[in-house]
Amino acid sequence: MIRIAVLGAGRIGKIHAANVAANPDAKLIVVADPFGDAASSLAKRLGCHAATDCLAAIERDDVDAIVIGTPTDTHIQFMLHAIAKGKAVLCEKPIDLDMAKSVAAANEVERLDGRVMLAFNRRFDPTSQAFRKAIDAGEVGEVRQVVITSRDPGMPPREYVKHSGGIFRDMVIHDLDLARWYLGEEPVEVMAMASCLVEPSLSEVPDFDTVMLQLRTASGKQCHINCCREAVYGYDQRMEVFGSKGMLLQDNLRPSTIRRWTDSATDAREPLLNFFLERYETAYKTELTAFVEALRTKSAFPTSVQDGLKALRLADCALESAMSGKSVKV
Ligand SMILES: NC(=O)c1ccc[n+]([C@@H]2O[C@H](COP(=O)([O-])OP(=O)(O)OC[C@H]3O[C@@H](n4cnc5c(N)ncnc54)[C@H](O)[C@@H]3O)[C@@H](O)[C@H]2O)c1
Structure with missing residues (x-):
């Protein structure tokens, strides 16, 4: 115990x-x-x-x-x-x-x-784990491109934003960790664009609410990440891993698979899961289980402080790139 x-x-x-x-x-x-x-x-x-x-x-x-x-x-x-x-x-x-x-x-x-x-809870999401297994089993061959879409349902309170460290360190850091995990190689170059499209006054913090990043590894593998603090249709979490032998695609999860046909809509589906607490409920459980299991069996943890450092470094490079308008070597 x-x-x-x-x-x-x-x-x-x-x-x-x-x-x-x-x-x-x-x-x-x-x-x-x-x-x-x-x-x-x-x-x-x-x-x-x-x-x-x-x-x-x-x-x-x-x-x-x-x-x-x-x-x-x-x-x-x-x-x-x-x-x-x-x-x-x-x-x-x-x-x-x-x-x-x-x-x-x-x-x-x-x-x-x-x-x-x-x-880094997203690594423990059942779909992320299935992606990793499929990549390891060679199902998509050599990974060439990773595409991640990560959009929150709504802006957090201004007070939260002020202390968050900015969108790259607070929000995109999850996607940067996933990018490293799927690419299987460390990104060596980061190019980012960032805007305040949801709340223009965010530039006073200063921070951004809408960002797009491109990452490149030494062998030329690429990753595209796009994040926004507000998506009116809900918490949007999609991913694609494209390789020499195929592609893996993750769509959004919904509470059920029901589809409705009425006089106002056809093929209408239920709204997306509310936010991270609901979408990653299983991931948080599995993450905790992995922690306990590693302690019980005295084995290595699946994620480390070094993973934390590398994701933070990429977030800092993305911020530098967004501010300078130039690509940044990691
Ligand atoms: N992995 C994820 O999906 C995820 C999601 C949300 C938050 N986080 C991280 O978790 C951390 C907490 O975020 P949150 O959203 O739960 O924040 P929160 O504000 O909801 O909760 C933080 C709690 O810490 C307490 N607290 C404040 N100052 C403290 C201090 N000096 N010492 C001890 N406790 C203190 C507060 O009373 C509060 O109950 C942050 O680092 C955030 O980045 C991770």
């Missing part, structure tokens, strides 16, 4: 805590969050301890591993504290918004021989 503390009882902390509580090989010991009754109400629901002091929760003798779901600027502090206490970590993306700080943290994790898994 892996005994776990979950830090943060917000959107993602609630998901992780519920998944720990439901996992037969894990025990949710404590949920920690310094603000309001977030921790106590979640702990009451899931039947574990509540704490307001995250560092004390990490130090508990009855805790083996830590899941970090707190705001991004707290990740490194909690990660390094946990590692120093000999505890394994599942850390939400991104490691931090600052590259130099993230590199220093990764070096410290390595120096202390710490175990950290980066929470």
